[in-house]
Amino acid sequence: MNLAFEAEGLVKRFGKTTALAGIDLAAGQGTVLGVLGPNGAGKTTAVRILATLLRPDAGRAAVRGVDVVKDAGRVRRMIGLTGQYASVDEDLTGMENLVLIGMLLDLCRVDAKARAAELLKEFGLAEAGSRPAKTYSGGMRRRLDLAASLVGRPDVIYLDEPTTGLDPAKRDDVWNIIRSLVTDGVTVLLTTQYLEEADALADDISVIDHGKVIAHGSPAELKQVVGGQTILVRPTDPARLADATAILAAVSGREPESPARGVIAVPVDDDTAFTTVVGRLDREGIGVTELSLRLPSLDEVFFTLTGRHTVEETAA
Amino acid sequence: MTLTVTRPTTTVPENPRPFGFVRHSLALARRSLIKTLRTPEQLLDVTLQPVIFVVVYVFLLGGAISGSTHDYLQLLLPAIMVQTVMFGGMATGVNLNTDIGKGVFDRFRSLPIARSAPLVGSVLGDLIRYVVAIVSLLGFGYAIGFRIQTDPLSALAACLLTILFAFSVSWAFVFIGMLMRQPGGVQGVAFLVLFPLTFGTSMVAPKESMPGWLQAWVNVNPVSHVMDAARGLMLGGPVAGPVGWTLLWSAAFIVVFAPLAVRAYRLRV
Numbered sequence: 001m002n003l004a005f006e007a008e009g010l011v012k013r014f015g016k017t018t019a020l021a022g023i024d025l026a027a028g029q030g031t032v033l034g035v036l037g038p039n040g041a042g043k044t045t046a047v048r049i050l051a052t053l054l055r056p057d058a059g060r061a062a063v064r065g066v067d068v069v070k071d072a073g074r075v076r077r078m079i080g081l082t083g084q085y086a087s088v089d090e091d092l093t094g095m096e097n098l099v100l101i102g103m104l105l106d107l108c109r110v111d112a113k114a115r116a117a118e119l120l121k122e123f124g125l126a127e128a129g130s131r132p133a134k135t136y137s138g139g140m141r142r143r144l145d146l147a148a149s150l151v152g153r154p155d156v157i158y159l160d161e162p163t164t165g166l167d168p169a170k171r172d173d174v175w176n177i178i179r180s181l182v183t184d185g186v187t188v189l190l191t192t193q194y195l196e197e198a199d200a201l202a203d204d205i206s207v208i209d210h211g212k213v214i215a216h217g218s219p220a221e222l223k224q225v226v227g228g229q230t231i232l233v234r235p236t237d238p239a240r241l242a243d244a245t246a247i248l249a250a251v252s253g254r255e256p257e258s259p260a261r262g263v264i265a266v267p268v269d270d271d272t273a274f275t276t277v278v279g280r281l282d283r284e285g286i287g288v289t290e291l292s293l294r295l296p297s298l299d300e301v302f303f304t305l306t307g308r309h310t311v312e313e314t315a316a
Numbered sequence: 317m318t319l320t321v322t323r324p325t326t327t328v329p330e331n332p333r334p335f336g337f338v339r340h341s342l343a344l345a346r347r348s349l350i351k352t353l354r355t356p357e358q359l360l361d362v363t364l365q366p367v368i369f370v371v372v373y374v375f376l377l378g379g380a381i382s383g384s385t386h387d388y389l390q391l392l393l394p395a396i397m398v399q400t401v402m403f404g405g406m407a408t409g410v411n412l413n414t415d416i417g418k419g420v421f422d423r424f425r426s427l428p429i430a431r432s433a434p435l436v437g438s439v440l441g442d443l444i445r446y447v448v449a450i451v452s453l454l455g456f457g458y459a460i461g462f463r464i465q466t467d468p469l470s471a472l473a474a475c476l477l478t479i480l481f482a483f484s485v486s487w488a489f490v491f492i493g494m495l496m497r498q499p500g501g502v503q504g505v506a507f508l509v510l511f512p513l514t515f516g517t518s519m520v521a522p523k524e525s526m527p528g529w530l531q532a533w534v535n536v537n538p539v540s541h542v543m544d545a546a547r548g549l550m551l552g553g554p555v556a557g558p559v560g561w562t563l564l565w566s567a568a569f570i571v572v573f574a575p576l577a578v579r580a581y582r583l584r585v
């Protein structure tokens with residue numbers, strides 16, 4: 001397979017903190033690599049090394065075979081970066097932001113303007129383009145940020161937690177943008193704290209913790225390890241909890257857990273399990289105030305993989 | 317939202333175009349300029365502050381120091397101009413220190429431009445501050461009786477020389493800006509440097525009235541030469557020596573502090 005980027009044994013320390021403890025990442029051209037990990041796992045540090053912003057203490061990384069340390073200049077012509085924290089200039093308008101980047105990428109002013117206008121239109125910012133970015137909503141800012149990383153039509157794009165802090169509708173916008181990038185043949189490195197997001201967008205997922213990859217595979221492979229979907233039920237009448245538990249146990253063949261008072265949950269493998277549960281609850285006349293089918297949360301994934309819960313670490 | 321995939325109409329050149337450094341620095345200077353013009357309150361320090369200084373010195377102290385506020389104003393104004401423009405350069409360091417922690421600089425770092433281009437851009441863009449400072453100070457000076465006693469060209473030369481010197485010194489502020497963690501720290505250190513440099517001169521009082529140790533400092537202080545040059549060019553008197561020294565000192569500041577600033581910027585993660 002032709003690798004769009006690869007990192008081997010990356011180590012990075014900040015004083016006493018080891019942010020990366022020998023991490024390996026790779027993605028084939030035109031694929032999406034999801035890097036899934038809790039706060040402080042080392043996602044941003046890995047992205048910054050691949051984007052030539054930081055030098056690794058050990059290990060190597062390359063974009064299309066070009067070393068990110070030895071030949072940073074060439075790498076910078078091939079990549080686009082949307083950092084975790086907004087990297088647009090608040091005082092400049094959307095248009096000025098994109099034109100500036102075009103000029104820094106050696107476009108002439110006319111071309112830079114044309115490219116900026118094109119991107120603003122694609123990202124639904126045509127009208128907002130003449131306003132300073134500080135007047136934008138969170139979702140618009142994120143879109144401008146994404147547009148900014150696409151000015152140079154990069155081969156590889158790094159998106160560091162692009163949907164954190166967005167509401168579901170805005171998140172869907174960003175997901176659609178990412179999907180359309182892939183259709184264009186761009187390779188994407190996407191970091192996220194949500195298994196759901198990695199599942200929805202990534203061809204491969206690397207789960208990282210404390211600067212190490214602790215699991216790697218396709219979303220399907222990963223879900224086999226961590227359990228696929230989880231059914232969650234909250235009976236209206238707490239007295240019926242036992243009956244509902246019995247139904248879940250019978251359908252899933254597992255012992256349901258109670259993640260919160262009055263709620264029971266159980267992982268299921270079978271796609272029809274949910275409808276079966278709904279039918280049985282109905283037949284036995286058990287009303288519910290909450291009934292859902294969802295992928296495991298990052299915390300549950302971690303618990304399965306490491307036997308520990310994700311600890312809240314100081315945000316980086 | 318619907319997304320349409322558009323065919324490329326523009327492509328980024330595969331290889332760098334020539335004169336990249338100049339073009340990139342100018343594009344980034346434009347960015348600074350736009351930012352300054354869009355937040356004009358940032359220009360208060362270079363417009364209001366010198367006016368207050370002039371009022372305080374001329375009307376409060378001028379009579380006592382020189383006997384005539386009018387004569388005092390003539391001597392004071394060129395010197396205050398130098399001081400104001402130097403203080404104006406401090407903002408470059410403070411702003412860069414604030415900016416660098418934001419994501420914008422990460423984006424600049426990820427682009428194929430020279431590492432020093434964002435710094436050069438900021439320093440160049442902030443030249444506008446010096447121009448605004450000089451224009452507003454001279455305007456106010458004229459209103460209260462300051463008169464250029466040479467010719468317009470010499471006066472222009474005085475302004476340009478002052479700007480050149482402040483530009484050179486601003487590299488020192490950029491360097492401080494790269495070293496300090498907080499914008500407040502930059503300001504603190506910059507004040508510590510600026511006070512002895514600007515007040516340790518004959519700006520507000522004749523050198524002969526000072527104690528010997530202070531006179532010694534005034535004699536070696538590079539800013540004394542700049543103020544002498546500005547006075548000479550605006551009021552008449554010897555200029556060759558002070559102008560020569562000013563040019564030398566300007567070159568020295570750039571040669572020493574520009575590379576230090578760029579190095580500190582590179583090392584900062």
Ligand SMILES: Nc1ncnc2c1ncn2[C@@H]1O[C@H](COP(=O)(O)OP(=O)(O)O)[C@@H](O)[C@H]1O
Pocket residue numbers: 014015017018019037038039040041042043044045046313314315316585
């Ligand atoms: N510039 C820095 N200085 C000191 N420690 C840092 C720095 N950047 C990151 N770290 C530390 O490195 C670890 C990994 O951080 P990061 O890569 O930002 O994780 P993530 O993006 O997954 O939340 C954290 O413990 C963080 O505190």
Ligand SMILES: [Mg+2]
Pocket residue numbers: 040043044045084160161316
């Ligand atoms: Mg992060």
